[in-house]
Amino acid sequence: MNIQSIDAFQIYDSRGFPTVEVEVTLENGVTGSGLVPSGASTGQFEALELRDGDKSVFRGKSVFKAIANIRGEIAPALQGMAVTDLKAIDGKLVELDGTENKSRLGANATLGVSMACARAAANARGVPLYEYLGKGQGTLLPLNEIQILGGGAHADWAIDIQDFLIIAMGAKTYEETLEMTFNIYHAAGEVMKGRGKSVGLADEGGWWPAFDSNEEPFEVLLEAVRLAGYEAGKDVAISLDIAASDLYDGERYHLKKDGTSFTPSEFCDLMIEWCEKYPIISIEDPFADTDFDSWKRFTEEVGKRVQVIGDDLFTTNIARIENGIDNQLANSVLIKLNQIGTVSETMAAIEMTQKAGWLPVVSARSGETEDAFIAHLAVATNAGQLKVGSFARSERMVKWNEVLRIERSLGKRARFVGAELYQTIFG
Ligand SMILES: O=C(O)[C@@H](CO)OP(=O)(O)O
Ligand SMILES: [Mg+2]
Numbered sequence: 307m308n309i310q311s312i313d314a315f316q317i318y319d320s321r322g323f324p325t326v327e328v329e330v331t332l333e334n335g336v337t338g339s340g341l342v343p344s345g346a347s348t349g350q351f352e353a354l355e356l357r358d359g360d361k362s363v364f365r366g367k368s369v370f371k372a373i374a375n376i377r378g379e380i381a382p383a384l385q386g387m388a389v390t391d392l393k394a395i396d397g398k399l400v401e402l403d404g405t406e407n408k409s410r411l412g413a414n415a416t417l418g419v420s421m422a423c424a425r426a427a428a429n430a431r432g433v434p435l436y437e438y439l440g441k442g443q444g445t446l447l448p449l450n451e452i453q454i455l456g457g458g459a460h461a462d463w464a465i466d467i468q469d470f471l472i473i474a475m476g477a478k479t480y481e482e483t484l485e486m487t488f489n490i491y492h493a494a495g496e497v498m499k500g501r502g503k504s505v506g507l508a509d510e511g512g513w514w515p516a517f518d519s520n521e522e523p524f525e526v527l528l529e530a531v532r533l534a535g536y537e538a539g540k541d542v543a544i545s546l547d548i549a550a551s552d553l554y555d556g557e558r559y560h561l562k563k564d565g566t567s568f569t570p571s572e573f574c575d576l577m578i579e580w581c582e583k584y585p586i587i588s589i590e591d592p593f594a595d596t597d598f599d600s601w602k603r604f605t606e607e608v609g610k611r612v613q614v615i616g617d618d619l620f621t622t623n624i625a626r627i628e629n630g631i632d633n634q635l636a637n638s639v640l641i642k643l644n645q646i647g648t649v650s651e652t653m654a655a656i657e658m659t660q661k662a663g664w665l666p667v668v669s670a671r672s673g674e675t676e677d678a679f680i681a682h683l684a685v686a687t688n689a690g691q692l693k694v695g696s697f698a699r700s701e702r703m704v705k706w707n708e709v710l711r712i713e714r715s716l717g718k719r720a721r722f723v724g725a726e727l728y729q730t731i732f733g
Contacts, residue, residue, distance in 0.1 A: 307389050307430045308333045312419060314376040316369055319344055319673040320701040321509060323366030324357075327675075328376060328418035330426040332389055338429050340421025342414045343644055344673035346509065347459040347468060347549045349595055349618030351626060353647040356412025372412040379411065380419050389427045396420050396650035413647030420648040421679055435679070436712055439653070440686030447480040447713055447722045448684045448692035449473065450706070451545050451588065451667065452487040454494045454530065455515050455523050456508020456696070458549050460672050464505075464515050466561045469547035470523045471693070472531075473587055475725040476541040480713055483724075484706055486534075486542060491697050494530035501526070509672045510695025511702050519564050524584050543587035548577070551618045554594035574600040581608050587728070590615035590640060590667075601635040610732055613638045615667055622646040622655045631662040637731040638665040641689065643680065656687045665731055667691040674701040678708035685712050690727045 310333045319325045326342040344355060356375070357367040383402055387395055399416040403409075408416055428438035436444050451471050458468030474486040491512075498504035498513055503526070508514040517523055524544070531538045538544070550573075553559045559573040560566075568576060570593070577592045593600040595618040605614045617640035620626045630636055639659040643652050659666040668684040670693065684692045694705045713720045 307427065309384050309387050309389050309423070309426075312376060312381040312384060312422070314373040314415070314418060316373060317341065317675070319675055320699065321366070321673045323673060324368045325673070325675065326369050326372055326376075326414045326418040328422040330389065330419070330422040332426055332430055334430065336426055336430045338422045338424070338426025339677075340418045340425060340679065341675035341677035342418045342421075343671035343675060344414070345642070345644070345671045346673065347552055347618075349551065349621045349645065351595065351618070351621040351623060352645045353407045353413035353621075354409040355414045355644065356409075369412075369414060372415040375411045375415045376419060380415065384419070384423075389423050389430060392420070392424055392427065393650050395423050396648035399648055400651075408647040413644055416647045417644050417649075420650070421643070421677070424649050425679075434712065434715055435682035436685040439649070439682060440688070444686035444688055445716055445719045445721050446685065446688040446690055447709060447720055448668070448690055449477070449724050449727060450480075450483045450487065451691060451693040452483075452491070453510050453512035453696040454487075454491055454527060456510055456512035457515065457523070458552060460510055461508035461514045463562065464508075465517050465523060466520055466553060466563050467523065467546060468549035468552075469510075469512070469545075469590070470527055471545040471547070472527075473543050473545050473725070474541070475543050475587065476536075477724050478722075480709060480722050486536065488697060489534040490530050490536065490542065493534040494526060497526050497529045497533060507698065511699035512696040517563070520561050528584075539585035543585050545588035545590075546586060547590040547617070548592045549618070550591050551594045554597065559594075570597050570600045574604050577604055578607055581612050586612060588613035588615060588638075591617045591619060595619045598633065598635060602633060605634055605636055609637050613665060613728060613731060615640050617642075617669070622652055624651070624655055624658060627655055627658055631658075631664065636664070638667060640693070641666050641668045642671060643683070644671065649683075652683070653687060656689055663730060665690060665727060667693050669693040670695055670702070670705060676701055676704050678704050681705045681708035681712060685709065685716075690723070
């Protein structure tokens with residue numbers, strides 16, 4: 307099962323921007339592919355997505371340099387390697403690149419190759435990807451975090467907060483998490499239409515709002531929950547991604563829609579107030595990735611009843627996660643393959659999170675593809691949570707639906723524990 311050849315192509319993501327597709331062919335003719343996602347509200351500590359030309363001019367530049375690196379450097383170096391030794395393959399990618407943040411070859415180049423190798427190995431063994439990645443140990447279906455309203459960088463700053471999401475706490479099955487959230491999603495559409503606030507869909511499929519403040523979305527969300535026939539705080543809870551690095555200028559946090567600004571400690575007060583006022587179960591990036599004091603204080607105060615997720619704070623980077631664990635900055639880590647650039651490093655980040663008694667949340671990017679790799683990754687690692695944006699866009703549905711297929715494939719081995727997960731962090 308050795309690698310014979312690796313090729314790469316430019317395709318387009320869900321925003322219509324260029325991205326990388328890789329195809330690996332083994333000596334026995336078996337193939338595997340990997341399609342690379344792309345973020346918009348990227349963290350400053352992420353591995354580098356290599357694009358052609360001056361990045362400041364236009365963010366959706368072509369990716370031919372990354373493709374040339376795959377064809378010219380990575381393919382010859384990996385040729386003949388055993389495809390089933392993903393650690394060795396990913397180790398070779400890291401070594402070849404030689405930088406801290408994959409800036410020489412590009413994390414979009416290394417990740418595409420790493421994903422395609424994992425798929426080719428699973429295909430060669432004749433097992434589903436989740437079985438291959440999880441060595442047969444992955445059986446836990448995720449509790450979903452699903453976006454109802456989009457904002458921030460994903461909706462041209464219609465509101466300052468990036469994601470208003472729902473977690474179906476009362477769901478007894480994976481399928482029920484979809485059904486409950488689906489009902490609320492459509493109810494939210496009705497509520498917004500009724501208020502004359504419906505203008506379309508944001509980048510991840512959530513409603514693109516025309517709200518007058520950052521608190522109006524809470525009202526709409528809670529009204530939608532009621533309209534759909536559920537009780538907030540019991541059947542479902544609110545989850546937020548504040549993406550606060552985008553709101554912070556190094557000294558103050560700005561909510562432009564409200565015309566307000568806050569010192570870090572005032573913003574921390576506001577986040578705590580929101581957690582008291584609304585049925586919030588989970589909050590991601592409530593503070594900037596450099597504002598450690600606020601993270602620490604917030605986690606100390608609400609971390610026993612609210613999941614505190616670091617996304618830009620950790621960027622799926624082992625050293626940053628380790629620092630977070632040592633200093634108790636959060637209790638959960640958002641996991642994104644392209645923030646670090648190989649499958650093995652991503653899985654190591656999940657393992658470290660779990661060993662610390664924290665919860666991983668496997669996540670898509672705002673620019674996605676038709677690849678459902680992360681559905682397999684979530685089940686393979688028993689991560690327990692999956693965040694893919696919203697419904698109503700096929701690059702999202704392909705992931706939600708893939709978990710249904712995995713569930714069927716697991717048969718009686720499939721497990722779902724739902725909100726019981728949170729006992730791990732809430733005690
Ligand atoms: O911030 C996030 O969590 C992601 C996905 O919602 O956004 P982006 O891919 O733009 O970084
Ligand atoms: Mg985020």
